[in-house]
Amino acid sequence: MSVIYDRVALIGLGLIAGSMGLAMRRDGLAREIVGTARSAETRDVAVELGLCDRVTETAAEAVEGADLVVLAVPVGAMGRVAQEIAPHLKRGAVVTDVGSVKRAVLEGVGPHLPEGVHFVPTHPMAGTEHSGPHAGFAELFQNRWCLIVPPEGADETEIARLERFWQALGAHTERMDVEHHDLVCAVVSHIPHLIAYTMVGVADDLRRVSDQEVIKFSAAGFRDFTRIAASDPTMWRDVFLTNKEATLEILGRFTEELFALQRAIRTGDGDQLFDYFTHTRAIRRGIIEAGQDTEAPDFGRGTKQK
Ligand SMILES: NC(=O)C1=CN([C@@H]2O[C@H](COP(=O)(O)OP(=O)(O)OC[C@H]3O[C@@H](n4cnc5c(N)ncnc54)[C@H](O)[C@@H]3O)[C@@H](O)[C@H]2O)C=CC1
Ligand SMILES: O=C(O)C(=O)Cc1ccc(O)cc1
Numbered sequence: 001m002s003v004i005y006d007r008v009a010l011i012g013l014g015l016i017a018g019s020m021g022l023a024m025r026r027d028g029l030a031r032e033i034v035g036t037a038r039s040a041e042t043r044d045v046a047v048e049l050g051l052c053d054r055v056t057e058t059a060a061e062a063v064e065g066a067d068l069v070v071l072a073v074p075v076g077a078m079g080r081v082a083q084e085i086a087p088h089l090k091r092g093a094v095v096t097d098v099g100s101v102k103r104a105v106l107e108g109v110g111p112h113l114p115e116g117v118h119f120v121p122t123h124p125m126a127g128t129e130h131s132g133p134h135a136g137f138a139e140l141f142q143n144r145w146c147l148i149v150p151p152e153g154a155d156e157t158e159i160a161r162l163e164r165f166w167q168a169l170g171a172h173t174e175r176m177d178v179e180h181h182d183l184v185c186a187v188v189s190h191i192p193h194l195i196a197y198t199m200v201g202v203a204d205d206l207r208r209v210s211d212q213e214v215i216k217f218s219a220a221g222f223r224d225f226t227r228i229a230a231s232d233p234t235m236w237r238d239v240f241l242t243n244k245e246a247t248l249e250i251l252g253r254f255t256e257e258l259f260a261l262q263r264a265i266r267t268g269d270g271d272q273l274f275d276y277f278t279h280t281r282a283i284r285r286g287i288i289e290a291g292q293d294t295e296a297p298d299f300g301r302g303t304k305q306k
C-alpha cells in the first residue's frame with residue numbers, strides 16, 4: 001500500500017494508537033510516525049515495540065510538521081491535549097481522535113483548533129480489555145467498523161482521505177452524525193460495559209468471585225462479563241461522565257425491560273419469557289446471517305496499565 005500521510009503524530013501510546021502505529025508501519029501508510037506519551041517508560045516501550053519511529057517528551061513537539069494528528073487519550077483528557085498542541089499545528093493538518101464519545105470531544109477539542117486545521121473525529125469499534133503500549137496489535141481494526149463523525153462544514157477531501165486511511169488499516173467506515181453516534185454507542189458498547197461491571201460487582205458482593213468459585217464454574221457468559229469488567233477504569237469513567245445523556249436514556253429503557261422480566265419471573269409468566277427470548281434469539285441469528293458478526297481478533301494480548 002502507499003503513503004497516505006507523510007508524518008503522523010500519535011498522542012497517547014496505548015492500545016488504539018499502538019495498534020494504529022503497528023498497522024501503519026506494516027503497510028507503509030506514513031513516511032514517519034512520531035509518538036508521545038506522558039511517561040518515559042511508555043515512550044521507551046513504544047520505541048522498543050516499534051509502535052512509532054521516534055518519540056517526543058511533549059505533545060507539542062510531536063505535532064510539529066505532522067499531516068495527521070491522532071488524539072488517542074481518554075475522552076476526558078482530549079480538550080487539555082488539544083489546547084496544548086493547538087499553537088504547534090501545521091496549517092492544513094488533519095486532527096482526528098479515536099474517543100468512544102463524540103459530542104464531548106467535538107465540544108472539548110474543536111474550539112481550541114486554529115483556522116486552517118481540519119478536525120474530523122473518528123471511532124474505531126474495535127478494542128480489548130487491555131490497555132497500554134503492550135496491548136497494541138496490527139490486526140485490531142481488521143474487518144471492524146470505524147465510525148466517522150465529521151462536524152458540519154468539514155472538508156470533503158480530508159474526510160475522504162481519512163476514510164481511506166482507516167480502510168487501509170483494515171476497517172469498514174461509515175459516517176454518522178454526532179448525536180446518533182453517542183446514542184448508538186450507548187446501546188452497543190457503553191451500557192453493555194456498565195452491565196458487565198455491575199454483574200461482576202454483584203457476584204463479588206456474594207463473595208464467590210474472590211474465592212474463585214464463580215470463575216471456576218462459570219460458563220462463557222459470565223467469563224465475558226469478567227473480561228469486559230477488566231477494562232481500563234479511567235477510560236470508562238470518562239465515557240460515562242461525558243456521555244451522560246445517552247447512557248442515562250438507554251439505562252432507563254434497560255431497567256424498564258428488566259423490571260418487566262422480573263415481574264414475569266415472579267408471576268410465572270412463561271409465555272412472556274419465552275416470547276422475549278425467541279425475539280432476541282432472532283436478532284442474534286439475523287446478525288450472523290447478515291455476516292455482521294465480528295468477533296474481536298485476540299483478547300489474550302497486552303498488559304494492564306495502572
Ligand atoms: N480500549 C478500547 O477498547 C477502545 C478505546 N477507544 C478510545 O480510544 C482512546 C484511547 O484508548 P486506549 O488506547 O484503549 O487507552 P490506553 O489506556 O491503552 O492508552 C491511553 C494513552 O493515553 C495516555 N493518557 C492517559 N491520560 C492522559 C492524560 N490526562 N493526558 C495525556 N495522556 C494521557 C496514557 O498514558 C496512554 O498512553 C480513548 O479515548 C478510548 O475511549 C476507542 C475504541 C476502543
Ligand atoms: O472489548 C470490547 O468488548 C469492546 O467493546 C471494545 C470497545 C471498547 C470501547 C469502544 O469505544 C469500542 C470498542
